[in-house]
Amino acid sequence: MKLAILLLLCAAAEAQERTVRGVMQPRPGAPAEDVEVKVHAVPVDPPSVPASEAKLPDDDLVLGVFVDGKAMAYPIRYLAVSEVVDDRVGTTALAPTW
Amino acid sequence: MYARSAADRELTFDFADGLLNNNLLIVDRETSSVWSQLHGKAVIGQLEGTPLEIVPSVQTTWKFWRERHPDTRVMVLPEAEGRPYLYRNGPTGTPSSEVGPQTAHDSTALGLGIVLGNEALWASFRDLEGRDLPLEMTLGGQRIRIFFNKEALTAWAEDLEGRLLPGVLAYREGWFDVFPDSRGVP
Numbered sequence: 001m002k003l004a005i006l007l008l009l010c011a012a013a014e015a016q017e018r019t020v021r022g023v024m025q026p027r028p029g030a031p032a033e034d035v036e037v038k039v040h041a042v043p044v045d046p047p048s049v050p051a052s053e054a055k056l057p058d059d060d061l062v063l064g065v066f067v068d069g070k071a072m073a074y075p076i077r078y079l080a081v082s083e084v085v086d087d088r089v090g091t092t093a094l095a096p097t098w
Numbered sequence: 099m100y101a102r103s104a105a106d107r108e109l110t111f112d113f114a115d116g117l118l119n120n121n122l123l124i125v126d127r128e129t130s131s132v133w134s135q136l137h138g139k140a141v142i143g144q145l146e147g148t149p150l151e152i153v154p155s156v157q158t159t160w161k162f163w164r165e166r167h168p169d170t171r172v173m174v175l176p177e178a179e180g181r182p183y184l185y186r187n188g189p190t191g192t193p194s195s196e197v198g199p200q201t202a203h204d205s206t207a208l209g210l211g212i213v214l215g216n217e218a219l220w221a222s223f224r225d226l227e228g229r230d231l232p233l234e235m236t237l238g239g240q241r242i243r244i245f246f247n248k249e250a251l252t253a254w255a256e257d258l259e260g261r262l263l264p265g266v267l268a269y270r271e272g273w274f275d276v277f278p279d280s281r282g283v284p
Contacts, residue, residue, distance in 0.1 A: 046173050050172075072170060075173060092153070093101065094099060097111075
């Protein structure tokens with residue numbers, strides 16, 4: 001499915017927040033719309049602690065990954081705010097999203 | 099969960115307001131290309147059409163993950179409490195339009211979405227409950243096993259050698275907007 005999307009990326013502002021403007025078809029069959037969306041900076045290389053030091057409730061949801069022999073958990077409570085973070089586990093650069 | 103590299107370069111993603119097919123958009127800082135979060139593909143910009151490599155991951159409770167991986171580390175953002183997202187095993191009676199940051203969501207409306215080869219699957223939690231698990235089936239020409247743990251609010255898929263396969267927990271509507279030809283579990 002190829003969406004007919006045209007977008008003209010406009011000049012970025014600050015790294016913390018910038019604006020993308022253009023024309024976007026938000027869903028199949030829908031008319032193209034002029035859109036202006038804000039792009040929000042998210043945490044890069046966020047800090048982490050061992051499980052023994054975590055203060056998460058047992059029923060908190062996490063997104064877990066096991067890569068390069070290392071396990072890492074990303075609490076959804078944080079991903080729900082930033083939607084994505086930029087991390088590295090071992091030598092693998094990761095983008096956990098939610 | 100994606101590997102942050104494409105076209106032989108490392109990327110740094112931010113998130114953008116706005117939706118494409120009811121799915122979130124992310125934007126890389128290096129080329130300002132816009133990516134569909136669920137589709138894992140650039141839809142606009144210099145890298146349009148480029149897919150991201152999926153890194154298999156599991157969404158589950160902290161308790162379940164910690165017990166399976168005692169040596170795990172966990173991301174903390176000390177400056178923010180975050181937005182607690184809770185699920186309950188049953189309808190909450192709360193319309194989605196009124197869901198607040200502390201509201202429990204209905205986990206039974208979730209399913210496990212997987213794409214293998216040219217086939218997509220959305221395995222509803224409701225369909226997995228009560229089945230003999232793991233559920234073995236063929237998807238994209240590959241034999242897979244689907245696991246489900248109601249208490250841990252999770253489902254995942256492995257190949258027959260026990261390797262975790264790329265999958266995501268998603269609501270039906272969001273998944274089928276992107277993969278409308280998905281099948282269900284047999």
